[in-house]
Amino acid sequence: MLSMNVGPFALSGNVLLLLAAGLVAAGVGHLVGRRQQTGIVNTLSDMLIAGVIVARIAFVALWFDTYRSSPWSMLDIRDGGFTPWAGMAAALLVAIWRGWRQPALRKPLLLGLTAGALVWGALFGALRTTERPALPKLALTTLAGAPTSLAALADGKPMVVNLWASWCPPCRREMPVLAATQQRETGVRFVFVNQGEDGATAQRYLSAGQLNLANVLLDPGAALGREVGSGALPTTLFYDANGRLVDNHLGELSAASLASKLEPLRTSASASGKD
Structure with a gap:
């Protein structure tokens, strides 16, 4: 929980x-x-x-x-x-x-x-x-409607999974910080899983905010939140390069709090690269 x-x-x-x-x-x-x-x-x-x-x-x-x-x-x-x-x-x-x-x-x-x-x-x-420390195996879809999963997107990299919705004020406030970090931290896979909304709603919000995000996924039934034990938004999950949950954050992330949680992921990425 x-x-x-x-x-x-x-x-x-x-x-x-x-x-x-x-x-x-x-x-x-x-x-x-x-x-x-x-x-x-x-x-x-x-x-x-x-x-x-x-x-x-x-x-x-x-x-x-x-x-x-x-x-x-x-x-x-x-x-x-x-x-x-x-x-x-x-x-x-x-x-x-x-x-x-x-x-x-x-x-x-x-x-x-x-x-x-x-x-x-x-x-x-x-x-x-x-707790369920491994990456959830739920079926998700891209904005284009193609089926995918978190494991398929991870591809051996550490992963940050952000659960969000367009109606959620703290989600909107933290999104520019996450978007900028995604552009900068190429060694970490950032995934944005929309909870409970359809693709058109999510896309309208992203377009209106001029947010250029990669790996935006749809979870219309909000199943991922239930799977990981969080009914609150935003929730951000941090997985290492082996797909293990190493940290989580409930609520809005600042640039500093996000940077502090990325440090262990960089370490896991370096260790994975040496193996």
């Missing part, structure tokens, strides 16, 4: 795991600390805030050259640009500082975080067993 719709919102699997782990940590911390009337919710909130801010700052610092042309986009965290290890380090430092300042907090915080980590690990493992 790559995403889940909760009312009008679509949440990625990683966010759902974090929410579940946080709720368990808060619950265990409350039970352990209730005799001393010591809760850990405020500390968990501060850990989350510090982790998100530091993870974002670290990511922007790493990809500053990409953000330089559009400085305000540094503040738009919808692109999913975060450096996890930096955020985890910041959150851990907050926990250590709070525990040092408040001795009564140490036991509930330690046990709460341990329980949250165990739940996160168990759910992560369970989700991984349900």
